Amino acid sequence: MSPLPEPVDLDRPADLPAALEVFFAPHQGADGFSNPWGAASVRGVGEVLRWQLQSNPFKAAKRRRPSLPVARDPADAFHTLDEGARIQWLGHATVLVEVDGVVALIDPIFGRAGVVPRAVPAPLSVDALPHVDAVLLSHGHRDHMDAPSLRALARRFGEALLFVTPLGLGRSLPREARRVVELDWWQRVEVRGVSLNLVPAQHWHQRGPLDRNRALWGGWVIRGSRSVYHSGDTGWFGGFEAIGRVFPGIDVASLPLGAYEPRWFMGEQHMSPEDSARAFHALGARHFMAMHWGTYDLTDEPLDHGPWVLLPEVLAAQEIALERVHVMAHGGALGFVRDAIEPVERAGPA
Numbered sequence: 001m002s003p004l005p006e007p008v009d010l011d012r013p014a015d016l017p018a019a020l021e022v023f024f025a026p027h028q029g030a031d032g033f034s035n036p037w038g039a040a041s042v043r044g045v046g047e048v049l050r051w052q053l054q055s056n057p058f059k060a061a062k063r064r065r066p067s068l069p070v071a072r073d074p075a076d077a078f079h080t081l082d083e084g085a086r087i088q089w090l091g092h093a094t095v096l097v098e099v100d101g102v103v104a105l106i107d108p109i110f111g112r113a114g115v116v117p118r119a120v121p122a123p124l125s126v127d128a129l130p131h132v133d134a135v136l137l138s139h140g141h142r143d144h145m146d147a148p149s150l151r152a153l154a155r156r157f158g159e160a161l162l163f164v165t166p167l168g169l170g171r172s173l174p175r176e177a178r179r180v181v182e183l184d185w186w187q188r189v190e191v192r193g194v195s196l197n198l199v200p201a202q203h204w205h206q207r208g209p210l211d212r213n214r215a216l217w218g219g220w221v222i223r224g225s226r227s228v229y230h231s232g233d234t235g236w237f238g239g240f241e242a243i244g245r246v247f248p249g250i251d252v253a254s255l256p257l258g259a260y261e262p263r264w265f266m267g268e269q270h271m272s273p274e275d276s277a278r279a280f281h282a283l284g285a286r287h288f289m290a291m292h293w294g295t296y297d298l299t300d301e302p303l304d305h306g307p308w309v310l311l312p313e314v315l316a317a318q319e320i321a322l323e324r325v326h327v328m329a330h331g332g333a334l335g336f337v338r339d340a341i342e343p344v345e346r347a348g349p350a
Contacts, residue, residue: 001179005191020241023037023239032213077332080333085228086334089289093106094106096129110152119296140215194224221250234270251286260301261299273311277318288326289328
């Protein structure tokens with residue numbers, strides 16, 4: 001087994017505004033991890049019951065069949081793009097990223113999310129994936145950290161596969177995961193010259209009844225000759241500007257467009273399309289790739305409400321050009337072919 005890469009602390013920008021200092025503040029105490037800027041994103045049992053018992057204003061809209069496009073040939077979609085930088089959306093928050101020949105798979109889940117079935121089958125099976133160097137996990141919730149999928153990946157790729165998690169989450173990996181590195185916010189590991197960087201997010205952790213916030217959460221920046229950001233689960237917070245300052249010139253930001261209603265319950269932990277557009281601006285990213293929609297029915301709004309109903313008016317209101325936003329089919333891919341300045345898409349809906 002090859003040695004594990006060592007975590008390295010990232011440098012803080014010398015010109016960091018005082019208002020952004022809080023996103024570099026200590027965030028671990030006796031009660032576990034926290035969002036040090038004061039967000040209280042964890043909801044109690046009473047609030048969960050209130051949500052489940054109230055009427056759903058989207059009930060009628062959810063009776064119609066949602067528009068959930070699927071790529072014609074997902075395997076071909078990825079491989080027809082240049083390996084310098086290519087990204088494939090496999091549903092929900094599962095994103096396959098290749099930068100400079102290093103392949104990372106973020107938040108892999110190929111089946112049910114706990115008891116919630118997939119609305120769209122996984123466009124690729126574990127056996128159909130290309131070679132994967134590293135699995136990156138944003139947090140421990142079961143729609144992002146799926147034990148059967150992680151076990152299958154460990155068996156497919158063997159001891160060479162690297163698992164990179166936020167602090168405290170490694171203990172929840174299946175025993176088949178042998179090479180594990182845990183990172184704090186603003187730390188990185190390198191794989192063949194490509195850095196895998198954990199950055200803050202506004203969220204929380206819980207996998208069992210007694211482990212609330214005993215592991216950290218975060219987003220990811222994969223950086224080589226191109227850079228790709230993945231938000232994980234997060235509410236809107238000022239840390240997006242801090243991330244953009246540490247990683248200027250992000251090429252593609254993978255941001256959520258689903259699982260956001262009702263806002264009184266979800267607002268601090270899941271972004272709305274409006275929030276994701278604001279985050280895109282704050283990050284200073286060049287392109288927006290949608291994720292976290294259309295795969296699992298987790299919240300009140302219809303599965304396709306974010307991209308097809310809200311997004312057009314959000315883009316107009318926030319003056320974001322349509323050509324900078326990519327709502328992919330399940331299994332669709334986005335990449336930079338040769339020396340292209342602008343990315344291209346592969347595999348439209350069937």
